Amino acid sequence: MSELIAFLEPDKAVIARRPEIIADLAGLVPGSCLITEERELVPFDTDAFVSYRRMPLAVVLPETTAQVAAVLKYCNDNAISVVPRGAGTSLSGGAIPQEDAIVIGVSKMNRIIEVDFPNRAAVVQAGVTNISISQAVDADGFFYAPDPSSQLACTIGGNIGMNSGGAHCLKYGVTTNNLLGVKMVMFDGSVVDIGGKALDSAGYDLLGLICGSEGQLGIVTEATVRLIAKPEGTRPVLFGFESSVSAGACVTDIIGAGIIPVAIEFMDKPAIEICEAFAKAGYPMDVDALLIVEVEGSDAEMDAMLERIIEIARRHNVKTIRESQSATEAALIWKGRKSAFGATGRIADYICMDGTVPLGQLSHVLAKTSEIIDHYGLRVANVFHAGDGNMHPLILFDANDPEESRKAELAGNDILKLCVDAGGCLTGEHGVGIEKRDLMRHQYAEVDLVQQMRVRAAFDPKWILNPSKVFPLEGRCGGLAEPGDAGPDHGKAAA
Amino acid sequence: MSSADIHYPETEDEVARLVAAAFAAKNPLEIRGGGTKAGLGGPSQSASAISMTKLTGITNYDPSELVMAARAGTPLAEIEVALAANNQMLTFEPMDYRPLLGVTGEPTIGGVFAGNISGPRRLSAGAARDNLLGVRFVNGSGEVVKSGGRVMKNVTGLDLVKLMAGSWGTLGVLCEVIFKVLPMPETSVTVVVSGLNDAEAAEAMAAALMMSVEVSGAAHLPESVVAKVAGGRLKGGPATVLRLEGLTDSVEVRTERLATEMGRRGEVTVLDAAQTHELWGDIRDVAPFADGTSKPIWRVSVAPQAGHQLVAALRLKTGVDAFYDWQGGLVWLRMEADAEADLVRQYIKALGGGHATLVRADAATRSSVPVFEPQPKALEALSRRIKHQFDPQGVLNPGRMAATI
Ligand SMILES: Cc1cc2nc3c(=O)[nH]c(=O)nc-3n(C[C@H](O)[C@H](O)[C@H](O)COP(=O)(O)OP(=O)(O)OC[C@H]3O[C@@H](n4cnc5c(N)ncnc54)[C@H](O)[C@@H]3O)c2cc1C
Ligand SMILES: Cc1cc2nc3c(=O)[nH]c(=O)nc-3n(C[C@H](O)[C@H](O)[C@H](O)COP(=O)(O)OP(=O)(O)OC[C@H]3O[C@@H](n4cnc5c(N)ncnc54)[C@H](O)[C@@H]3O)c2cc1C
Numbered sequence: 001m002s003e004l005i006a007f008l009e010p011d012k013a014v015i016a017r018r019p020e021i022i023a024d025l026a027g028l029v030p031g032s033c034l035i036t037e038e039r040e041l042v043p044f045d046t047d048a049f050v051s052y053r054r055m056p057l058a059v060v061l062p063e064t065t066a067q068v069a070a071v072l073k074y075c076n077d078n079a080i081s082v083v084p085r086g087a088g089t090s091l092s093g094g095a096i097p098q099e100d101a102i103v104i105g106v107s108k109m110n111r112i113i114e115v116d117f118p119n120r121a122a123v124v125q126a127g128v129t130n131i132s133i134s135q136a137v138d139a140d141g142f143f144y145a146p147d148p149s150s151q152l153a154c155t156i157g158g159n160i161g162m163n164s165g166g167a168h169c170l171k172y173g174v175t176t177n178n179l180l181g182v183k184m185v186m187f188d189g190s191v192v193d194i195g196g197k198a199l200d201s202a203g204y205d206l207l208g209l210i211c212g213s214e215g216q217l218g219i220v221t222e223a224t225v226r227l228i229a230k231p232e233g234t235r236p237v238l239f240g241f242e243s244s245v246s247a248g249a250c251v252t253d254i255i256g257a258g259i260i261p262v263a264i265e266f267m268d269k270p271a272i273e274i275c276e277a278f279a280k281a282g283y284p285m286d287v288d289a290l291l292i293v294e295v296e297g298s299d300a301e302m303d304a305m306l307e308r309i310i311e312i313a314r315r316h317n318v319k320t321i322r323e324s325q326s327a328t329e330a331a332l333i334w335k336g337r338k339s340a341f342g343a344t345g346r347i348a349d350y351i352c353m354d355g356t357v358p359l360g361q362l363s364h365v366l367a368k369t370s371e372i373i374d375h376y377g378l379r380v381a382n383v384f385h386a387g388d389g390n391m392h393p394l395i396l397f398d399a400n401d402p403e404e405s406r407k408a409e410l411a412g413n414d415i416l417k418l419c420v421d422a423g424g425c426l427t428g429e430h431g432v433g434i435e436k437r438d439l440m441r442h443q444y445a446e447v448d449l450v451q452q453m454r455v456r457a458a459f460d461p462k463w464i465l466n467p468s469k470v471f472p473l474e475g476r477c478g479g480l481a482e483p484g485d486a487g488p489d490h491g492k493a494a495a
Numbered sequence: 496m497s498s499a500d501i502h503y504p505e506t507e508d509e510v511a512r513l514v515a516a517a518f519a520a521k522n523p524l525e526i527r528g529g530g531t532k533a534g535l536g537g538p539s540q541s542a543s544a545i546s547m548t549k550l551t552g553i554t555n556y557d558p559s560e561l562v563m564a565a566r567a568g569t570p571l572a573e574i575e576v577a578l579a580a581n582n583q584m585l586t587f588e589p590m591d592y593r594p595l596l597g598v599t600g601e602p603t604i605g606g607v608f609a610g611n612i613s614g615p616r617r618l619s620a621g622a623a624r625d626n627l628l629g630v631r632f633v634n635g636s637g638e639v640v641k642s643g644g645r646v647m648k649n650v651t652g653l654d655l656v657k658l659m660a661g662s663w664g665t666l667g668v669l670c671e672v673i674f675k676v677l678p679m680p681e682t683s684v685t686v687v688v689s690g691l692n693d694a695e696a697a698e699a700m701a702a703a704l705m706m707s708v709e710v711s712g713a714a715h716l717p718e719s720v721v722a723k724v725a726g727g728r729l730k731g732g733p734a735t736v737l738r739l740e741g742l743t744d745s746v747e748v749r750t751e752r753l754a755t756e757m758g759r760r761g762e763v764t765v766l767d768a769a770q771t772h773e774l775w776g777d778i779r780d781v782a783p784f785a786d787g788t789s790k791p792i793w794r795v796s797v798a799p800q801a802g803h804q805l806v807a808a809l810r811l812k813t814g815v816d817a818f819y820d821w822q823g824g825l826v827w828l829r830m831e832a833d834a835e836a837d838l839v840r841q842y843i844k845a846l847g848g849g850h851a852t853l854v855r856a857d858a859a860t861r862s863s864v865p866v867f868e869p870q871p872k873a874l875e876a877l878s879r880r881i882k883h884q885f886d887p888q889g890v891l892n893p894g895r896m897a898a899t900i
Contacts, residue, residue, distance in 0.1 A: 116798075117701070117705060118697075118698075118701040118705075118799070118800045119701075119798045119799050119800050119824075120701075120704060120705075120799070120822075121798070140705075141705065141707070142705075162650060163650045163654070165648060169647075169648065170647075173621065173625065174648060176625075176654070176657070177621050177625050186873070186877075190873050192871075192873050192874055192877070193871075194874065196798070196847065196848045196849065197797075197798035197799075197801075197847060197848075198796040198797050198798055198824055198848065198849040198850070199617060199618070199622070199796060199821055199824055199825070200611070200613075200617075200622060200796045200850075201796075201850065202850035202852075202867060202868035202870060203867070203868070203870050203874065203875075203878055203896070203897075204658055204661070204662055204666075204878050204881060205611070205624055205657045205658055205660060205661050205662075206658075206874070206877070206878075207657075208624060208654055208656075208657025208658060208660070209653060209654055209655075209657060209658050211654065211657075212650040212653075212654050213653055213654075216653075229704060229705050229706060229707045230707055231707045232707045252559045252560075253559070255559065255561060255678075256558060256559035257678075258582065258678030258679070258681065259678075259742075260677070260678070297707075297709075297745060297748075297749075298745075298748050298749070298752075300744065300745070300748045301742075301744065301745035301748055301749070304742055304744035304745055305742060305745065308742075356646040356647070356648050356649060357646065358557075358560050358562065358645055358646055359559065359560045359561070360557055360559065360560050385648075388646075388647040388648050389646050389647065389648070390647075390648050423644065423645055423646075424644065424646050425644050425646055425649045425651045426651045427649075427650050427651050428646070428648035428649060428650065429648060429650060430650075431650050432650075432651060432652060436651070440651070440652060443651055443652075444641075444651075444652065445641070447638050447639070447640055448640050448641050448642065449652070451634060451638070451640045451642075451655065451884075451885070452642075452652050452653040452655060454884035454885075455653055455655065455658070455881060455884055455885075456653065457884065458877065458880035458881045458883070458884050459877070459880075470652060470653075471652075
């Protein structure tokens with residue numbers, strides 16, 4: 001890969017002290033929690049943004065909050081960078097380390113501590129996988145709503161880090177709307193409890209701030225999440241349209257009519273072809289765009305809702321309507337969509353973009369996206385959450401061709417800028433990480449970014465937590481821990 | 496404060512200039528929305544005020560995008576009229592405190608978000624903060640900052656939007672707010688279960704929320720307050736009320752199921768859409784305690800199952816009347832005499848945590864009791880650092896949320 005993205009210059013002095021640091025860490029956590037052998041460090045040198053890799057100094061996989069606290073305090077006292085990690089499925093490089101950084105991974109803290117149905121809450125350790133929460137409460141008729149496609153692997157800690165969402169967010173919201181509380185270790189090793197089983201917490205909305213902060217404000221070790229009663233049934237319907245424009249207009253009209261399905265997923269022609277070839281889901285091949293609209297409730301409710309949705313689709317000259325008559329058929333409708341990433345990966349290398357746009361701009365942005373892709377001589381497949389305007393263009397390229405790789409990255413950047421210019425934003429769920437860090441100035445003015453960085457400084461005065469992520473490397477401001485300090489000290493870091 | 500000291504900026508730039516001047520002179524400012532006599536928080540320590548009432552107007556509204564943008568001083572009433580014309584609403588159902596506090600004035604949309612004011616539907620639709628998508632505000636040094644935008648999903652950088660919601664004007668002066676709106680439900684009904692005591696009601700509400708019928712409001716009105724809502728129409732002692740909303744056919748099916756299930760617990764009646772509207776308006780605005788007195792009122796947020804336990808514990812020690820919203824997790828307490836802040840907060844802690852805000856009390860009580868829940872030391876220190884990063888000279892609403900903020 002072309003390495004368009006810079007990293008912070010690793011601190012040579014820290015690297016030189018590696019043996020001493022490892023010895024110190026060995027005094028803080030059991031040997032089984034410490035990884036220092038190069039061979040064993042390799043799995044931690046990147047996340048799902050695999051084009052960039054850096055070996056960490058060491059990896060710690062603590063078993064308790066107290067161990068996380070001890071390591072974090074040590075790192076802060078010694079000005080050593082820390083990269084918090086869940087399962088490492090970040091698509092924006094949020095969990096990629098540096099040569100001078102210690103990875104603190106929460107994967108061993110994977111217990112469900114308490115399930116409390118009357119209060120509709122579960123207390124879990126940060127390393128539990130997203131799916132295992134729903135699995136633990138399934139038999140009792142509950143689920144945990146945010147459902148990223150990576151839910152088999154990704155952790156609740158990582159979900160909080162990225163404020164993750166999934167196909168069903170349209171109705172149930174993303175992580176921030178389903179999180180009630182956290183236990184978090186602060187930069188200096190102090191442990192704070194924020195929120196709990198009550199719906200609202202006192203004081204500033206720290207929970208809202210922590211959600212999506214990409215491991216820069218502290219390390220979450222426990223979370224209290226909302227449980228929701230499962231609907232009686234769910235039913236997806238597949239709609240095929242002559243054009244992306246009519247599919248887009250149909251989405252706006254469904255919502256405009258006051259109907260909020262649980263999911264509205266969109267696929268364009270290239271995506272349909274790729275997924276069908278792989279999943280054999282029986283998708284219609286004579287259409288230009290597909291919508292999967294899912295409703296839920298009792299049979300009577302679903303019938304009533306679908307009747308209206310179908311009526312709206314008819315107004316947009318829908319060519320194909322496939323209502324699922326059984327669980328098998330429903331699974332098949334989703335199978336094509338759910339295998340989109342895997343299927344694409346079989347035919348080419350791809351990068352998955354993640355911009356959001358206001359609903360009214362969907363058609364415009366889709367058209368412009370193909371212009372951008374044509375300009376670079378690449379191909380693109382679009383699959384996305386249409387109900388909330390979260391676009392996922394998959395840019396296809398050949399990773400063995402450095403020129404194509406570079407073009408793919410540039411095209412991706414252009415598309416994200418397009419989303420911002422259309423009134424949207426750079427990322428709806430995958431986060432900024434390193435991937436979009438240098439585009440932040442396109443969405444925010446300097447003063448907006450500085451305000452965010454100053455808040456960051458209130459949580460991490462030495463800027464040790466995940467330091468090369470989210471904010472452009474130049475023009476950073478840190479310090480400023482206590483009231484009474486002078487203004488921000490700009491320009492601390494450089495690449 | 497003489498009226499000469501109240502500024503009425505008409506543009507964001509003017510707000511920025513006013514705050515920049517206050518920053519330079521280290522001169523505290525009170526930030527007012529509707530300019531209503533705010534009966535909460537620490538008493539104002541400011542010689543000057545900014546009233547946002549002239550910074551008004553809806554700036555962007557496309558109903559099919561489910562998003563609206565408005566300047567902060569826009570009256571809430573104006574927003575609601577514009578939404579209703581398109582059959583839409585603020586899904587978090589902000590309460591109107593005026594009846595409870597016995598004040599007049601025009602609540603503003605900025606004030607709603609600054610206070611994170613949410614009503615019964617918070618249970619299913621989230622709080623004001625969950626519906627706030629973007630903000631433009633002036634920080635304490637007079638800089639105009641924006642965060643978020645007009646899309647539903649946005650994880651670009653730190654979410655300052657959430658932080659601004661519920662910060663009561665202590666971190667910045669909101670100039671424009673962009674928020675999610677939703678279609679009005681086609682119909683709504685209320686399933687009323689009569690005769691349950693507080694503990695039975697808590698169980699019934701939990702059971703209702705465990706069903707897949709999508710309850711969008713769950714409240715319990717003990718005998719002492721039941722006559723003061725819905726025009727006294729609820730007969731038969733205490734009423735546990737469960738709201739269902741949505742498409743007509745769907746609501747019918749769900750009503751049937753919920754009523755059958757609840758019928759095992761007590762006598763069930765069903766209120767139609769008009770009655771439902773009236774009832775939940777009364778619950779939202781705390782009508783039972785809008786009694787024209789200044790008896791202390793607490794707004795308590797705890798785990799749903801802890802609400803009735805808190806009230807039972809308090810009753811053994813002091814005179815208190817109460818009713819419950821949010822499945823029992825939002826408790827409205829009216830104290831018969833003393834505010835009993837220590838007692839209330841001590842029991843909340845013992846029951847697993849939560850918080851209490853003193854919403855109404857006479858001036859003497861308000862100045863002797865922390866109105867907002869005091870925070871644990873580490874969080875208080877963190878909040879102070881955050882405040883400092885927005886408002887380094889402490890000119891915005893000093894003392895409003897806590898002595899140090
Ligand atoms: C195939 C695939 C599909 C995906 N689909 C979706 C999708 O539909 N929706 C979606 O939102 N995302 C999706 N993602 C992205 C990714 O899965 C999410 O961002 C996920 O939340 C990351 O979780 P993780 O446990 O892997 O965290 P990591 O990748 O390990 O870390 C993510 C970020 O969180 C921080 N972090 C991790 N743990 C903690 C902690 N305990 N405390 C503080 N900070 C922490 C890290 O520093 C990093 O910045 C997908 C990824 C893949 C590979
Ligand atoms: C405990 C409690 C007491 C309340 N007391 C009253 C009351 O006495 N009268 C009343 O009408 N409502 C009161 N409210 C309710 C609430 O403030 C109103 O419902 C409405 O949301 C506020 O409208 P307003 O414009 O009148 O705000 P105000 O009462 O003027 O302000 C409410 C809070 O928001 C801040 N604020 C207002 N506008 C902005 C802005 N643009 N940017 C930043 N901060 C801003 C103020 O500084 C203040 O902290 C109270 C709410 C609570 C929870």
